[in-house]
Amino acid sequence: MELIWASEEFVIAGRPYTGFPILLTDDMESFIPANEFMRHYLLRGAIGSERSWPSTGRAMYDYLSFLQAHELDWRDVDRGEAKALVAAYRDYSKKECGLAVSTIRQRLHYICQFYLYSLSKGWINRLPFTTEERKVKRETGFLAHVDSSGGKVQVNDVMPRSHKSLPKFLSLNQVRVLVEGVKNSHHRMLIRFALKTGLRREELATFPLAYVLDPDKAGRSERNIKIVLDPNDGHGIRTKGSKVRDIYISRDFLSEVVKYAQVFRGERSSLAAKPSKTLFVNQDGLPFASDGKGIERIVRTCGSKVGIKVHPHMLRHTYATHTLVVLQRRKSNIEPLVFLQRQLGHSSIQTTMIYLHLINEIADNAILAYDEELNDSIESI
Structure with missing residues (x-):
């Protein structure tokens, strides 16, 4: 069994799909059922994001390799409950x-979808798992009073129970240690930018230079500058689900970003033969890969040098947690959770509420105070 990634020659309905996962058998022939499923599952409208491709491909590869190593056939679904294929893979x-x-749950989700598709195609006569009713803790929210489910849902019985943990974030002292410990001007601005905006790593990697306008020269008098992240404006920003949203950056910090772009970024970008459209470029003056993995490595390396375990999404959690605390402490005409939801680009406010639970648990800790610069950035919103 081998997992490969398609080249530009891989075309479906006239469109090339570079990097699409393809499973091959030992004699290098297509594993037709799995490949047909992935084309159906990944390329349909609901699951069209290329970010789903690698995880789905690896899940299928790992599961089928497990079966092959144990001389099991994926179609042997009548083995009895004690020897169920998917359950055996879960335990392994x-x-x-x-x-x-969380990793096991993600892989089992794709595997279960594969079997559901196989059943619909008539490749198997039953599923190697059943469903069961489980009780889940639901958040209190809009229309919760009309929810008649009783907090119960139907799930596949092979799924291990999830244990949700609160997101990790940096304390004020850790933020200072991290920023002060980064000597590379490009890396320092990258980390500060993430802490000031809460952008995802893909958004950091593709953030356009065209969005960085000097507020003084542009005649902007606001204390906080609104920037519209629009994947369709031709500048190349990539947001989750290609959704348009607004973010706010303090005037003072945006002025710092402008100076960085003119001096440090300008010097680095001159190394490349072709000008880059992104704010952040690598050591060769080229854009980072749009998935932001290069930025992931930079943040983790910077953290390890000062003894702090950190990654880009933790910087996002840090921004969200401390911003929510500041907003709750101030009397203003905005709803803290609604503002934070929009700033982070969450589809549901339930996702944003995780930060509310977080600060409620640690409300007595001094680490909730954020730096004055961040306070200024949202003071007048």
Whole structure:
């Protein structure tokens, strides 16, 4: 069994799909059922994001390789409950491989979808799992009073129970240690930008230079500058789900970003033969990969040098947590959760509420105070 990534020659309905996962058998022939499923599952309208491709491909590859290593046939679904294929893979992943529950759940989700598709195509006569009713903790929210489910949902019985943990974020002292410990001007601005905006790593990687306008020269008098992140404006920003949203950056910090772009970024970008459209460029003056993995490595490396375990999404959590605290402490005409939801680009406010639970648990800690610069950036919103 082998997993490969398609080249530009891989075309479906006239469109090339570079990097699409393809499973091959030992004799290098297409594993037709799995590949047909992935084309159906990944390229349909609801699951069209290329970010889903690698995880789905690896999940299918890992599962089918497990079956092959144990001389099992993926179609042998009538083995009885004690020897169910998917359940055996789940237990193997946990006990032998030591995978995190979240990783196992993600892989099992794709595998279960594969079997549901196989059943619809008539490749198998039953599913190697059943459904069961589980009780879940629901957040209190709009229309909660008309929810008749009783907090119960139907789930596949092979799914391990999830254990939600609160997101991790940096304390004020950790933020200072991290920023002061970064000597590279490009890396320092990248980290500060993430802490000031809460952008995802893909958004940091593709943030356009065209969005960075000097507020003084542009005649802007606001204390906080609104920037519209629009994937369709031709500048190349990539947002989750290609959704348009507004973010606010303080006038003072935006002025710092302008100076960085003119001096440090300008010097680095001159190394490349072709000008880059992104604010942040790598050491060769070229844009980072749009998935932001290069930025992931930079942030983790910078953190390790000062003894702090950190990644870009933790910087996002840091921004969200401290911003919510500041907004709650101030008397203003905005709803803190609604503002934060829009700033972060969450589809549901339920996602944003996780930060509310977080600060409620640690409300007595001094680490909730954020730096004055961030306070200024949202003071007049």
